[in-house]
Amino acid sequence: MTTMSTTRKLVIATRASRLALWQAEHVQARLTALYPDMQVDLLKLSTRGDEILDRSLSKVGGKGLFVKELENALLDGSADLAVHSLKDVPVDLQAPFELSTILERADCRDAFVSNAFATLAELPPGAIVGTSSLRREAQLRARFPHLVVQPLRGNLDTRLSKLDSGQYAAIILAAAGLERLGLGHRIRSCLSIEDSLPAAGQGALGIEILQSRSDLLELLTPLSCHDTTACALAERAVSRALGGSCQVPLAAFARVQGHALYLQALVASPDGLTVYRAQAHGPIAEAQVLGQQVADMLIEQGAGVILAQLSEQG
DSSP states (O other): OTTTTOOOOEEEEEEESSHHHHOOOOOOOOOOOOTTOEEEEEEEEOOOOOOSSSSSSHHOGGGGGTTHHHHHHTTOOOEEEEEEEEGGGGGTOOEEEEEEEEEEEEEOEEEEEEESSSSSSGOTTTTTEEOOOOHHHHHHHHOTSSEEEEEEEEEEHHHHHHTTTSSSSSEEEEHHHHTTTTTGGGGGOOOOOOOOOOOTTTEEEEEEEEEEEEEHHHGGGGGGHHHOOOOOOHHHHHHHHTOOSSTTTTTEEEEEEEEEEEEEEEOOOOOOSSSEEEEEEGGGGGGHHHHHHHHHHHHHIIIHHHHHHHHHHO
């Protein structure tokens, strides 16, 4: 068995997009700083999620499309770990894989990006807003029914170029991604949590390994953030309980305050006409229990009907 004292090289599997590379290089730099004698290399891969750009994720298989090729690299031994945007990691991650480490979260909010308008409220009726997310789309339709929401795929640079070419009056992107790539100046404003509840795990990075690689756990422990991990466990528990996927307009956001974890979540119909919301708080150590409780509250309100309808359509 490899131990921390004998591990001299690690390979990180990553998508080849600019944002994914930033994320992998961030983990690479953290590990190199912790273990100066260790060689940490990147294995850059293209995923089906990166290659299929003419259809929305909800129609081509969901966020799992961004992790499959990276998982294959773990299986065949060409990589030791994979770095993901946590919101892209399926909540029902199965053996032989495990989510070993969740790093400190950056800004989890959604960002409003536009060349002509400062906020969503300034957009005139009929203005076209682009987003890749059913979660964002449903909340936009609920809060701003006079706007036209259209799909927006591609990497971050592609999405921005579509805005700049006039295809959209505004686009909604994750604030963390823009900040990480030095594009924070493109953010005109950040949407409040009330206007756009984030996706489970949004703004955090996750590290995936094989369950059999227990030798890596000690190496990776210093990268883990206790509070972000608790929040992410609660958020992902909501999503798991509700069968969360790209086909479901589902949001979940937790925060640590004192010794308690505060969690809020929602399920919406894609048209935004129906939105169910629930919230609760409890001990940090019971994050996943809290997530299940909030999911149960949403189902009691009627979210199960929306979920069943979307499942039938899928």
